[in-house]
Every structure is written in C-alpha cells, then in structure tokens.
Amino acid sequence: MDWLERTAKLRQWSRSGTRAPHKPLLLLYALGRFQRDAEGELRYSAVEEDLKQLLAEYGPANRTTPAYPFHHLAGDGVWEVRTDRGPGSPGSGVRELRASGATGRLAPDLRAALRRDPSLLGRMARVLLDLHFPPSLHGELSEAVGLEPEPAATGPLGAARRQRDRRMRELVLTAYEYRCAFCGYDGRIGAMPVGLEAAHVRWWSFGGPDDVENGLCLCSLHHKLFDKGVLGVGDGHRILVSQRFTGHSPAAREQVIALAGRPLVGPQPGVSAIAPSHRAWHVSQVFHGSPRPATAV
Known part of the structure; x- marks a missing residue:
C-alpha cells in the first residue's frame, strides 16, 4: 500500500481554494504521538483542547470542532476510532465522542508499516506540510505536534508534483x-x-x-x-x-x-x-x- 499517496489524497471539503486542514492537522498530531508512544490511543476528551489549539492557530478563520476530523478521518484508511462499546465512531458530534469514551489512533496497517520503516513517518509528515501549509510554518507546526519531518524529497510522489520557480x-x-x-x-x-x-x-x-x-x-x-x-x-x-x-x-x-x-x-x-x-x-x-x-x- 502506498501510504504517501494515501496521505496526499485525504478527502477534504473544498471549493475554490477553500482551506480545510482539519484532517491533515489531526494526522500530523497522531504521527507525533505515535513517535512518542507507538501503542498509545488518543482519547477524544483528553486531546480535544490540543486539537482545538491546532485548529485555532493553523486552521482557517472559520472555526470547526475537532470532532469533525476525529470522526471522518477513519474514512481515509489511516485512522480508526473505538468507543467503550467496541470498534467504530459514534458520530461527529462532540457530545457523542465524549460520552462514549471515544479513542482514536492510526490504522493497524499503517502502524505496522511505520514499525517496519520508521522513515515513513517523516515522509508522511513532509507530504502533509508541503500540501497544506507554507514553508514559513513548517518548523513551528512540526514542533507543535512533536515531529521532526524528513527534509529529503518524498520520492516519486513529490517529484510528480508542481515544482517551485526558484527565480x-x-x-x-x-x-x-x-x-x-x-x-x-x-x-x-x-x-x-x-x-x-x-x-x-x-x-x-x-x-x-x-x-x-x-x-x-x-x-x-x-x-x-x-x-x-x-x-x-x-x-x-x-x-x-x-x-x-x-x-x-x-x-x-x-x-x-x-x-x-x-x-x-x-x-x-x-x-x-x-x-x-x-x-x-x-x-x-x-x-x-x-x-x-x-x-x-
């Protein structure tokens, strides 16, 4: 499975250049947490404030609850949600996620791939940063989520993308x-x-x-x-x-x-x-x- 391509193609609401970095921010946060604790889960009620802060600082002016990406990212195959009742998200509402004890973490296949190839984590982070944020914010955003992304190119996926004009x-x-x-x-x-x-x-x-x-x-x-x-x-x-x-x-x-x-x-x-x-x-x-x-x- 090409995890870099899947990372680059997260499904997002978009129209006429509208920014919707909610899923990328959650995935960057999850990668940072995985780097520190590969077995840990992210309980929604415990990380809600962290995610709100990320959205406030690096998202668009119109505010969106972090419950939205917490629920919907599972549809992209890189994330899973469980509740006290078992696998699956209870919905995209804040109350449902809190009341059900919802937890999220990277999908099992992705966790296995990151263990086999630790450099994949930095390359995924680089794709997310390049596609959704300007270079002036990469360093502080990486620090905010606890990541040190690889500075190297991301391979064929990166080579296929539009190149900057150095002039x-x-x-x-x-x-x-x-x-x-x-x-x-x-x-x-x-x-x-x-x-x-x-x-x-x-x-x-x-x-x-x-x-x-x-x-x-x-x-x-x-x-x-x-x-x-x-x-x-x-x-x-x-x-x-x-x-x-x-x-x-x-x-x-x-x-x-x-x-x-x-x-x-x-x-x-x-x-x-x-x-x-x-x-x-x-x-x-x-x-x-x-x-x-x-x-x-």
Whole structure:
C-alpha cells in the first residue's frame, strides 16, 4: 500500500481554494504521538483542547470542532476510532465522542508499516506540510505536534508534483527594491540582503503562482505574521491587522498594531501589484477575524 499517496489524497471539503486542514492537522498530531508512544490511543476528551489549539492557530478563520476530523478521518484508511462499546465512531458530534469514551489512533496497517520503516513517518509528515501549509510554518507546526519531518524529497510522489520557480525570490525582492512591504526594513550584510523573504500571498500549496503578482517582499517577522493571519492586505493595498492580535509592548505596538491602514511600501513603478484574486484568497482563507481601524498618525 502506498501510504504517501494515501496521505496526499485525504478527502477534504473544498471549493475554490477553500482551506480545510482539519484532517491533515489531526494526522500530523497522531504521527507525533505515535513517535512518542507507538501503542498509545488518543482519547477524544483528553486531546480535544490540543486539537482545538491546532485548529485555532493553523486552521482557517472559520472555526470547526475537532470532532469533525476525529470522526471522518477513519474514512481515509489511516485512522480508526473505538468507543467503550467496541470498534467504530459514534458520530461527529462532540457530545457523542465524549460520552462514549471515544479513542482514536492510526490504522493497524499503517502502524505496522511505520514499525517496519520508521522513515515513513517523516515522509508522511513532509507530504502533509508541503500540501497544506507554507514553508514559513513548517518548523513551528512540526514542533507543535512533536515531529521532526524528513527534509529529503518524498520520492516519486513529490517529484510528480508542481515544482517551485526558484527565480521568484529574486524577482519579488527586486520588485520591492529589497524593502519589507510592511515596515520598509532593508537590512544587508555587505551587498547581501538579510532577513528579507519572498512571501506567497495565495499559498503555493493552494495553487498560488510563483510570480510578482502573487508575491510580497517581507522581513522575517512580518512574513511569519502574514502567514499566521495576523496581517493581510486589503483594498487600496493597505495593511490589515487582525483585531485578534494583542500586544502591549512598545515593539508589538510599533511593529504590528501601528501598521493598520498603512499603504504597502512598493512595488516600484512599472511593476504589477498583487492581483486582487490573490489578495481576496488570503483575506478569506488566512487572515483571522476583522481588521483593526487605521492607526491615527
């Protein structure tokens, strides 16, 4: 059985690029727990808060109960659910899962495959990360679920997928004249820019192209906050700051909250700005909550 292909083809609700990372997040969490305790089961009532936190941090703005993937992942052949009455899930309701003592764990055939080939776990994690999350979040998400995914390619499955255009970084940084589009940071060591990155507005894993109309030159801090949904780009190419973000230090106020309503820095004249469709995707699928009002100057 090709577990990498099965991992890549988890059945998810999707429409016009809508993010639905609920099953991938549960599977990543289960792989992390398997790595620490290959025989353990995950009782829904005990892991519900962990799963809620993962969905809140790495899922879309519209909240979904973790009961949904806990029940439905079993249909993909990688997960099984049992209750006090025996095999099988009682349903996708929170009350049913709690009351029945529902537990879940990786499917028996998958557990056996992971014991035979321990490297499979890291390769499965890499597929899930590559398909559902931007690279800026891979490290912290892996840490959040207790995983250290393999950095190597995933083999034929990975080779068959769309390849990134390595020229994008230089094109985007040039378009924005090597300045962060949010704060104007332009640090260098000698002639080399440092701490500047090319961010995808519509994530590459969701069909975002490797071109300037889908790119922003951002400093490392603002790239991470952009991919976490703290920051966004609204109409008129003005910066959005989520009302859910809180920070009381001068640094948080100056580097994040004060950005609300500011126009982007760049791109330079003659270069295409972010395409409206990519901005709209990020606002609907990544940005969290409502934007703060513009900060008075």
